[in-house]
Amino acid sequence: MIRIHCPFCGERDHSEFAYGGDGSVVYPALDASAEAWHDAVFLRENIRGLQVETWQHVNGCRQWLRVERSTVTHEITSVQACHPGVATVLESEQ
Amino acid sequence: MAELATRRSALDGHVPADHIGEPGAVGVNLAVTREVQLWQVAAWPDTVDAVAKAVGSVTGAQAPGPRLAISGPNAVALRVEPLKWWILNAEPPTVASEQGAVVDLSHARTQVTLSGPAAADCLMRHLPLDLREESFPVGSVASTAFHHVGVTLWRNDAGIAVFLPRGFALSLWQLLLETAAQFGARAQID
Numbered sequence: 616m617i618r619i620h621c622p623f624c625g626e627r628d629h630s631e632f633a634y635g636g637d638g639s640v641v642y643p644a645l646d647a648s649a650e651a652w653h654d655a656v657f658l659r660e661n662i663r664g665l666q667v668e669t670w671q672h673v674n675g676c677r678q679w680l681r682v683e684r685s686t687v688t689h690e691i692t693s694v695q696a697c698h699p700g701v702a703t704v705l706e707s708e709q
Numbered sequence: 710m711a712e713l714a715t716r717r718s719a720l721d722g723h724v725p726a727d728h729i730g731e732p733g734a735v736g737v738n739l740a741v742t743r744e745v746q747l748w749q750v751a752a753w754p755d756t757v758d759a760v761a762k763a764v765g766s767v768t769g770a771q772a773p774g775p776r777l778a779i780s781g782p783n784a785v786a787l788r789v790e791p792l793k794w795w796i797l798n799a800e801p802p803t804v805a806s807e808q809g810a811v812v813d814l815s816h817a818r819t820q821v822t823l824s825g826p827a828a829a830d831c832l833m834r835h836l837p838l839d840l841r842e843e844s845f846p847v848g849s850v851a852s853t854a855f856h857h858v859g860v861t862l863w864r865n866d867a868g869i870a871v872f873l874p875r876g877f878a879l880s881l882w883q884l885l886l887e888t889a890a891q892f893g894a895r896a897q898i899d
């Protein structure tokens with residue numbers, strides 16, 4: 616069972632979260648080539664180790680979170696709000 | 710027209726008058742609040758301080774930080790999300806549209822307050838949270854999933870208040886009654 620330390624709600628159960636996907640993908644410009652879009656949408660590394668992921672605390676504070684998780688041990692090494700403005704708000708209130 | 714203006718709880722007609730389940734002691738008391746007045750006040754990331762002030766001006770106290778409710782002399786405010794507060798049973802503040810948004814959720818949520826020695830145990834049969842008083846003391850606020858439905862909890866002096874989305878309230882209420890039966894329970898609406 617994965618537990619994620621939400622920067623707003625505190626440590627919460629995996630069942631409250633929805634998995635987003637690979638958080639390291641940088642999407643190309645809207646007018647980029649079909650090939651560039653194909654690669655951004657479909658091509659993923661199958662990482663063994665630390666991976667950047669997005670998770671939504673959908674049954675909690677509803678924030679999108681950027682999570683660093685080991686695919687080997689499930690250990691989570693960092694969590695922060697995806698929205699830089701929200702991240703700043705939460706840091707100032709810790 | 711008067712008929713239309715009359716508030717009707719989602720649980721009206723579904724609150725048993727008799728003792729529920731296990732005979733003898735009452736482990737859980739379930740109290741439905743018929744008339745909830747609930748306002749949501751939302752900010753942008755760069756207007757949080759200004760909107761917090763507006764929330765505080767209504768309650769007469771500081772606007773609560775994450776996971777907290779703060780009762781002022783006039784009203785209580787709950788911090789439900791990084792950019793959102795709920796104000797209970799008071800008129801909302803005036804917030805300019807550039808600063809944030811105020812939404813009336815009075816009819817969108819059904820409030821049930823659980824009290825009694827087994828109140829936390831009863832809820833923890835369903836929720837992935839530790840609701841014992843030492844980890845969820847008076848003034849605590851949390852949102853979580855109850856049978857896949859998002860609900861918000863607030864522990865106050867009367868017990869643990871649960872805000873259920875109206876459309877799911879009856880179904881979740883039936884689950885709560887069924888779970889409360891093993892502890893012995895009473896229910897009321899007022």
Ligand SMILES: [Zn+2]
Nearest residue numbers: 621624672676
């Ligand atoms: Zn959260």
